[in-house]
Amino acid sequence: MIIRKYVENDFPEMTAIWNEVVREGIAFPQEDELDEQSGREFFSAQSYCGVAEENGKIVGLYILHPNNVGRCGHICNASYAVSSELRGRHIGEALVLDCLEQGKAHGFRVLQFNAVVATNIHARHLYERLGFMQLGTIKGGFRLKDGSYEDICPYYKVL
Secondary structure, three states, rough: OOEEEEOOOHHHHHHHHHHHHHOOOOOOOOOOOOOOHHHHHHHOOOEEEEEEEEEEEEEEEEEEEOOOHHHHHHHHEEEEEEHHHHHOOOOHHHHHHHHHHHHHHOOEEEEEEEEEEOOOOOHHHHHHHHOEEEEOOOEEEEOOOOOOEEEEEEEEEOO
């Protein structure tokens, strides 16, 4: 598996993996799936997009962008998506590690996750193992597909 910057031909697979996570409704705040055009616009608007490729197939991706502007513009934010068929193979870890390098290379000083869903135990354990610090808990900060609410846990790491 290699982690690399996306290219134009990756958009369909990137969009499919992203939409899979959106449909699951347990990690991303987005509710609407991307189509070909909106996916192209969304990924192109990011500061950086990395993809995990294995045997010529995209198996995961991440987006990296500023978390804020101006005096807080040195803080970046990222989201990660891995094909459900391949989870548990440390693809997410490889994406996070590459994202940390790219964040620093793009001039960011801090990587912050605003809304890690409390029940996303695998992501939380990974972030903590990689040295991210939890900032607290926002009670009921994430609305699940069934209309119930789950806590979110912001995390950060100095790059």
